Amino acid sequence: MSEQSPQSLEEVNDTLYRKGRTDGLPVVPPTERRVDEMLRGTDLPRDHELGRLGNRKGILTVEKLAINGVMAGCKPIHMPVLVAGAKAYADPESNSIQFAVSTGSWAYFTLMNGPIREEIDVRTDTAAFDPGFRANRTIGRALGLMYQNTADIYPGGKKMAVQGSPFRYSLVAGENEENSPFEPLHVTQGFDEEDSTITICSPQSFAQHYTMGTPDVTAQGVLKQLLDNTGPALIGLDLESRRRQIIYALAPYNAQELGDAGLTKDEIKEYLYENGSVQYSRHLDEDTQVEYEVKADDKVPPYRIPQFESPDCISIIVTGGAGRVNAIMGQSLSKPVTKKIEFPDNWDELLNEYTVKREWGERTTPGPDSGRAE
Amino acid sequence: MTAKYITFARKFIYAYRWNWVDMGLLDPTTESEMGERKPLAPRIDMLEGNCIGFLRNGKLPAPPIFDTIQSRLEDKYSDISFVHGGVDELNRLKDDEVLNEIEEWARGEPDAVISAYGDCGSCTKFQSWATNRVEDAGIPTVGLLDEGFVMDWERNAIEWGRPLRYKSTPVRCEITDRERIENLLSDDLIVEVEDELTRPLTDEERVRHD
Numbered sequence A: 001m002s003e004q005s006p007q008s009l010e011e012v013n014d015t016l017y018r019k020g021r022t023d024g025l026p027v028v029p030p031t032e033r034r035v036d037e038m039l040r041g042t043d044l045p046r047d048h049e050l051g052r053l054g055n056r057k058g059i060l061t062v063e064k065l066a067i068n069g070v071m072a073g074c075k076p077i078h079m080p081v082l083v084a085g086a087k088a089y090a091d092p093e094s095n096s097i098q099f100a101v102s103t104g105s106w107a108y109f110t111l112m113n114g115p116i117r118e119e120i121d122v123r124t125d126t127a128a129f130d131p132g133f134r135a136n137r138t139i140g141r142a143l144g145l146m147y148q149n150t151a152d153i154y155p156g157g158k159k160m161a162v163q164g165s166p167f168r169y170s171l172v173a174g175e176n177e178e179n180s181p182f183e184p185l186h187v188t189q190g191f192d193e194e195d196s197t198i199t200i201c202s203p204q205s206f207a208q209h210y211t212m213g214t215p216d217v218t219a220q221g222v223l224k225q226l227l228d229n230t231g232p233a234l235i236g237l238d239l240e241s242r243r244r245q246i247i248y249a250l251a252p253y254n255a256q257e258l259g260d261a262g263l264t265k266d267e268i269k270e271y272l273y274e275n276g277s278v279q280y281s282r283h284l285d286e287d288t289q290v291e292y293e294v295k296a297d298d299k300v301p302p303y304r305i306p307q308f309e310s311p312d313c314i315s316i317i318v319t320g321g322a323g324r325v326n327a328i329m330g331q332s333l334s335k336p337v338t339k340k341i342e343f344p345d346n347w348d349e350l351l352n353e354y355t356v357k358r359e360w361g362e363r364t365t366p367g368p369d370s371g372r373a374e
Numbered sequence B: 001m002t003a004k005y006i007t008f009a010r011k012f013i014y015a016y017r018w019n020w021v022d023m024g025l026l027d028p029t030t031e032s033e034m035g036e037r038k039p040l041a042p043r044i045d046m047l048e049g050n051c052i053g054f055l056r057n058g059k060l061p062a063p064p065i066f067d068t069i070q071s072r073l074e075d076k077y078s079d080i081s082f083v084h085g086g087v088d089e090l091n092r093l094k095d096d097e098v099l100n101e102i103e104e105w106a107r108g109e110p111d112a113v114i115s116a117y118g119d120c121g122s123c124t125k126f127q128s129w130a131t132n133r134v135e136d137a138g139i140p141t142v143g144l145l146d147e148g149f150v151m152d153w154e155r156n157a158i159e160w161g162r163p164l165r166y167k168s169t170p171v172r173c174e175i176t177d178r179e180r181i182e183n184l185l186s187d188d189l190i191v192e193v194e195d196e197l198t199r200p201l202t203d204e205e206r207v208r209h210d
Helices: A009-018 A032-041 A062-072 A076-090 A134-151 A219-228 A252-260 A265-275 A347-354 B002-016 B062-076 B096-106 B121-136 B147-159 B178-184 B187-198
Strands: A049-053 A058-061 A109-113 A172-174 A197-201 A203-210 A245-250 A277-279 A304-306 A314-318 A325-332 A337-340 B051-056 B081-086 B112-118 B141-146 B166-169
Touching (some): A032 A062, A049 A076, A049 A134, A058 A062, A058 A134, A062 A076, A062 A134, A076 A134, A076 A197, A076 A337, A076 A347, A109 A134, A134 A172, A203 A219, A203 A245, A219 A252, A219 A265, A219 A325, B062 B112, B081 B096, B096 B121, B112 B121, B112 B147, B121 B141, B121 B147, B141 B147, B141 B187, B147 B166, B166 B187
Parallel strands (some): B051 B112, B112 B141, B141 B166
Antiparallel strands (some): A049 A058, A109 A197, A197 A337, A203 A325, A245 A325, A277 A304
């Protein structure tokens, strides 16, 4: 096969698959040379501990992360993102200890913000969540492999996802900041606009909808569509679910309708909170659930109650290209956790060496186009 | 034929001589410091005359299962008492503070503890964490599980150092109907639950591997 491995590519992959170390697709064999090359993407020592993951508190080092990155097809320019992503998974706030194994089949949602999107060609425009874009695909895959091989989880053996998620390692995009009227997510999360960041959380579902014609294509219409398409399975199915998180991924055109109406992110969240509702009867489950607070002077219980516990349950991002399709991702077991991406001293050199200019995939909204050939 | 034999032989060799170095690869898996093996707590001789603790993990089937078991045990024994602990909200057992409280609770009244209910991926794991803390307190335990989550329990428990005892039941996840649960929990199954709390430890369960 390749350098350093006496086995063929097929044999290596068969063995890794037999041992449960892949996601089912072929992987790049993690030879010492490839891992050393991947480690050029960080100034951290290879034995630096990034965190402990899973029930077994597997000790994730920079080297182990790099090995999984190689297997996923990452390049050294992806390593800074992987390091920040690994820190996000190791943060207890991410609740990865739960969502990675739960019967609920939660996806590893990943969003990138800031200059990193242009530098390593993270897709933010048309088909942002689609297959095809190396950074989007390999970073999500690497973080997924990193978690499963560190926590040592596989279906039936600690991962109990009833039906699994087709989005598990592939729900990855960059925010289309250039075509958003709002502050980007990382700024909402407390970072500076010029920072590069990675954000993770764990939505269970990905539901898309159109906004078409009048009166949908207005600020009020866009908000109505968001509310009409936020079913109880996305948030608010029961009292516990009401406390969970939801992400509204707006198409740039739809976001612009809201921006043109002078709405801020906070005002949109407040509107969704005030108007989102589910049937009260869903929350009456004998004595096993705490009932929604009914005012003493209510003659009868309310018919509908708020779907979200608070506006803080809601995140708003803008991604995708031309057109008017939004996506709603919920419910998430964790709040979005954002980490700043730190770059090695040789970053510019790495970009020169490893950037591949695509000959396809033009943007459909205005913005940087670093990934394409001049 | 020869080619098939060689392929088979190669696969056999790789299966039994697995070694990352031989493969010329670096290992993507990680170390853990969690492997220290701990003994199970000594069992009690009998339930009669003892206080049985019920440790709930917040899953909905736990209270009606406990009600059913308590009712059967009250009918069977004249001198038996019960105490309840745990959490009402799903998965709070993952919090260190809550686990500390569980261990303190276990050091109080109960002589043996039954935990329930392992019927989802994370709740089974966190149930095993809390049950392990009860064993840390020196109190014998048995965890009640949906049979589909037995492997999940075993693998999570052993990573924390103990082959925690369990009993799988025919109560499938999210069933809360009391009458249905009473019908599913046979008297024989209750006896088997008792057996997990009273059957002396095996050599393997007593052993501590440092």
